[in-house]
Amino acid sequence: MDKFEKIKLGISIGDFNGIGIEIILKTFLDKRMLDFCTPIIFGSTKLISTWQKTLNTNIPINGIKEADKAIENKLNVLNLWKEDIEVDLGNPSVFSGEYAFKSLEAATKALSNNEIDVLVTAPINKDNIQSENFKFPGHTEYLESQLEGESLMILMSxxxxxxxxxxxxxxxxxxxxxxxxxxxxxxxxxxxxxxxxxxxxxxxxxxxxxxxxxxxxxxxxxxxxxxxxxxxxxxxxxxxxxxxxxxxxxxxxxxxxxxxxxxxxxxxxxxxxxxxxxxxxGGVNYTAGLNKIRTSPDHGTAYELAGKDKANINSFKEAVFSAIQIFRTRSEYKSLTENVLKISN
The missing domain is CATH 3.40.718.10 (Isopropylmalate Dehydrogenase)
Structure with missing residues (x-):
């Protein structure tokens, strides 16, 4: 990747009845964030529009069907489903858990296939996301099962x-x-x-x-x-x-x-x-040890704050910046070590 090329940042929505989509949208209200990355939300434009109405925001979004169709300087939404979903703010449900997994599964596959460079995950509910396809204590263990390497959870500031x-x-x-x-x-x-x-x-x-x-x-x-x-x-x-x-x-x-x-x-x-x-x-959860980079905010779904415009975006924003910085640092390290090996040969 060119040093100044924008990183494709995948985002999973977490539980849509919690604060996940809220902190995503409020982060990208600041258009300067688009100078650092090309964000791709794995969800649906209908769901994002519902949340925009709740928050009284009007961020232009670009609906896409494939990650490689993402446009720079836009908030891209990769449509995973077409159906309308009823948002019940503050109340976890079987459906919000089901769609949280759909988002995470698709984002992880895109990460594994190099369709996105890094992944930032919004908070899930570790109970309602459980299903035949998700039998893990959390994001870390699921990602380890889907990617290469052995994981280490790191909380960092x-x-x-x-x-x-x-x-x-x-x-x-x-x-x-x-x-x-x-x-x-x-x-x-x-x-x-x-x-x-x-x-x-x-x-x-x-x-x-x-x-x-x-x-x-x-x-x-x-x-x-x-x-x-x-x-x-x-x-x-x-x-x-x-x-x-x-x-x-x-x-x-x-x-x-x-x-x-x-x-x-x-x-x-x-x-x-x-x-x-x-x-x-202001902390960040980083899943180290894997061949791909994933970060998340250091908090949970915070149902009690959902839709009230009280959710603090600092941790999510730091998760975005951390993912970008780690990606660039690791890329530089790989480049340097590969050059050393080539010279020694």
Missing amino acids: DTLRIGLITGHIPVSKISETITSELIQKKVAILHQTLIQDFAISKPKIAILGLNPHCGDNGVIGTEDDTVIRPTITDIQQTGKIVYGPYAADSFFGSGNYKNFDAILAMYHDQGLAPFKTLAFG
């Missing part, structure tokens, strides 16, 4: 990147899921991501402990001493700059996180609770 060793699993399963092999795999994904997607040549990574106070020498659990510490030692011997385990209760409040390029938390809430405290409303 300007000053903070937190990856998760375990993702959407019950708390009761966390301890038995954490193994030396899993930690090493997630560190490898994060390390490579920091190099190729964020242009950090020698990443510094912190790993949090599992138990309170990292187990207090076995008084409050043994996993930190028997699994996590030996694994960190093994990883350090490969040359990676990795430290830990750090007690999670004091790591963020002390500001220690600022000394690292990224942090790996052992489980979902251990990482996301401090992240959303420090960065909520």
Whole structure:
């Protein structure tokens, strides 16, 4: 891709009874956004028009049947269905879950087939989207099943990147899921991501402990001493700059996180609770480790705000900018490494 060529940005609509379409439209009310990308919403012009009436907006949209028909400097809508859909603001339904999946499925296929360059996903409801075709805890796991690579969920802001060793699993399963092999795999994904997607040549990574106070020498659990510490030692011997385990209760409040390029938390809430405290409303969820780039806002469907013109667009807008920047950084990395290989041959 030419350095100045506009990136084709695919957007899945999420649950249309939530704030997904609202934050998409409000983001592109700012016409300057079209200077950075060519957006393609996977949905229907009828549905987008319904939401335009609700928000009293009048953004010109370009209806298309194929992604390659998208026009620059326009908000493109790829029509996946023709039928009228009743929008019931604030109320999740079987239908809103069904159409959320139709949008996600089509956008993911387009991403896999290089019809779009990156994907930004609006929030889904993890309950009503469940079906015979979608039996996943969330976007991350579905995308991993459809694309190449092994995923790592990263929540990120300007000053903070937190990856998760375990993702959407019950708390009761966390301890038995954490193994030396899993930690090493997630560190490898994060390390490579920091190099190729964020242009950090020698990443510094912190790993949090599992138990309170990292187990207090076995008084409050043994996993930190028997699994996590030996694994960190093994990883350090490969040359990676990795430290830990750090007690999670004091790591963020002390500001220690600022000394690292990224942090790996052992489980979902251990990482996301401090992240959303420090960065909520401006953070981005990035699915690292895959051969394609997907980002999303750091919040959910927010049914209670749907249609009230109160939804904050900052996180979605940051997700758009992050996807574009990561795509360009990764493209440059690939170009540089391919040239090195050609020269060495």
